[in-house]
Amino acid sequence: MTKIALAGLGYxxxxxxxxxxxxxTCxxxxxxDVNRISLEKITTQYPFLKGYRDFNELISSDVDAVVIATPISTHYDLAKRALLAGKHVFVEKPLAHRADLARELVELAADRQKTLFTGHTFIYSPPVIKIKELIDSGEIGDVHYISLSRVNLGLYQKDVDVVWDLAVHxxxxxxxxxxxxxxxGASFGRACVQHDKRDVAFLWLEFPSGVVASNEISWLSPQKMRRTCVVGSKRMIVxxxxxxxxxxxxxDSGVDFCQPQTFGEFQLTYRIGDMHAPYLGNAEPLLKEIEHFVHCFTxxxxxxxxGEFGAQVVEVLELVDRSHLNTPQPAIAGIRMGF
Structure with missing residues (x-):
């Protein structure tokens, strides 16, 4: 059976x-982990584990694969070292803190003929998989737009802002x-608590197919919300x-437009039909993800x-970073509000 090690014992x-x-499967x-207390805690919980505080010692051992769950700023360096040591590598999202570094890891993995895997857990969740099936089958028609909200009170991260922590999902x-x-793509955000780190942001993305998507993310909300709406020409999903x-x-809801022959024939038909909730099962996404990683490298x-998918996600993160507006501009120069 393949041997796997875990690097990073934080959150x-x-x-x-x-x-x-x-x-x-493994x-x-x-x-x-460099933290002695964290390492002692995990080796006490799982006494069969061999503990390391030096990553180089870990990748010099006979493990086949390494799972990296360390701070984002360390992902590139640790993943590169593991690949050079001949290990298959699982890196928690995002793959790296820069797109060029993520691309370098993809190329290195291909050169070394090793599996590079990015930990995007939601892709393995039954709801997300089901919605993918509904979109691909055409059951909801052409997708018009998608709105996503992911907000909570915290958890503030030390090395990234809310975009790299939450929008990555x-x-x-x-x-x-x-x-x-x-x-x-475009984004607007504010640093409300720490002056140098956005804790709320609003993203907008446009895709070649014509789909537009909006994304609200925040560490500063009184309620936890993870809600997505997919609006299609035939049906809608929440x-x-x-x-x-x-x-x-x-x-089974929507609005149909009847092309008029004359102005008087202009008509919109509103359709409010039934709602149904499909059976999704109860498979654990994180376990499915780990077992898929093992399956892929074996x-x-x-x-x-x-790794390619992970690099694409980082490229989109950089896209919205480049488009970030710290100060909103009025649509009409000199516009004023009066009451």
Whole structure:
């Protein structure tokens, strides 16, 4: 059985450790963290693990693959070292903090004939997979637009702003659903608490197919919300990740326009039909993701969230970063509001 090690035991690392231990497809043999207390805690919980505080020692061992769940700023360096050491590599999202570095990792993995996998967990969740099926099958018709909201009170991150922490999820979902890269993008955000770090942002993306998407993200909201609306020409979908009973709802609703022969024939028909919630199952996305990683590097199959996919997500993050407006401009010069 293939041997896997985990590097990074902070906020997300223990969750990865749990599913690595649970999986029947690999042998979870080692963990690494510079923090002695974190390392002792995980090796106490899983006594069979060999603990490392030096990453170079870890990748010099006989492990087949390394899962990297360290701060984003370290992803590139650690992934590069692991690939050069001949390991298959799973990197938590985002793949790197710059698109050129992400591309370098993709090329290195190809050169070394190793699997480079990006941890975009939502791509493995039943609701997201179901919506992909509904879009691809044409059941909802042509997609007009998608709106996504992902807000909560925290958690503030040390090394990235809210775009790189939260929008990375929604961007990956959009790329997965639509199968194309955006041609235009814009963002507006504010740093409300820390002057140098955006904690609220609004993103807009336009895709070659004509689909437009808006994305609201925030660390500064009184309520946790993860809600997405996909509007098609035939049907509409609401995906509420906070709804434990019915995460995906499909509405037979829409507006039809009858092309008039004369002005008097102008007519819009509003359709409000039934709603149904499809059965989604209860598979755990994180476990599915880890097992897909193992499957890919043992069979050579290309991953859904490959290094290439991860690099594309980083490219979109950079696109919206470049378009970021700190100061909104009035649509009409000199416009004033009077009451």
């Amino acid at each position: 997300w690392g223990p969750n990865l450790a749990r599913v690595l231990n649970q999986s029947q 042998d979870f043999v080692a963990a690494c 929604d961007i990956s979902i959009l790329l997965y659903w639509l199968g194309e890269m955006p041609v235009n 995906y509420d990740d906070m709804d434990l009973a019915e995460k995906v709802k499909i509405y 069979t050579g199959e290309r991953s859904i969230t490959s």
